[in-house]
């Protein structure tokens with residue numbers, strides 16, 4: 284079966300294994316420290332309930348995530364020219380999340396701040412809106428540096444987060460990099476040559492918003508620098524947040540830091556962290572924009588932001604959409620129609636916002 288991701292994060296659409304090849308995960312016990320927003324006490328399990336199988340390796344990874352001290356990881360350089368020391372890994376699976384089984388597990392390392400924040404946010408969403416998990420894509424390599432298929436993701440401060448998705452019945456659909464159109468809809472085309480196996484999906488707006496809100500409102504939320512996401516998904520998330528009376532500060536932050544870059548980010552969000560104040564002396568460098576709020580935060584910590592200079596390392600070669608389309612082989616009509624329609628939103632827009640020009 285051919286399954287081609289039609290989207291990318293500064294990267295080429297890549298072949299991914301079929302859903303059938305994904306391992307059946309076992310749910311580890313949720314023994315990670317409770318997320319910042321207190322998780323309600325779980326109802327006592329009936330005595331006959333089977334004990335969930337806990338993969339000891341995953342449980343150990345989860346324990347390690349929350350045992351780690353933020354000072355133990357150091358991000359140096361910039362996201363497009365950087366390295367990483369003392370990284371920790373996002374576990375392959377945990378409460379409310381999984382690492383994309385189609386991705387290389389060697390690319391799930393980040394700073395302690397980043398990994399703790401995303402694992403915590405996944406736990407908050409699971410407690411508030413159970414029933415669908417978030418899927419994390421690439422972070423960085425264990426020591427950082429160039430990572431295949433990405434222009435950035437080098438310094439442990441970037442993570443790709445796939446959108447929460449629902450199937451046609453409104454039930455959880457294990458996330459894949461499926462481009463979402465301005466109506467909030469997409470299709471898992473699987474074999475692009477035949478329509479027989481197509482599965483329609485929709486963006487799970489409430490959970491996707493809940494994840495970013497948990498991230499921005501949670502511990503360390505101030506250290507999130509940017510969220511790259513296609514303009515129409517940004518709009519949908521903001522409309523939902525306003526309609527449901529979400530936290531005004533989270534809405535304002537999200538509106539400020541979201542931007543659609545050259546690649547559309549219509550099948551995932553790319554979230555970037557600022558340098559931790561303690562990493563700046565070691566050579567951590569932020570790319571623009573460095574908001575006034577961040578300068579004040581650093582000044583309070585007695586350090587000054589030093590913006591990243593020009594890229595030193597060679598920019599990795601990234602496949603263009605046209606190349607990927609040519610490489611993908613035969614496509615049935617609704618795939619080509621979708622790709623034609625997609626041209627309307629894959630170009631970088633100029634919404635005129637202060638930090639998104």
Ligand SMILES: [Zn+2]
Pocket residue numbers: 292293433436441442443552553554
């Ligand atoms: Zn990315």
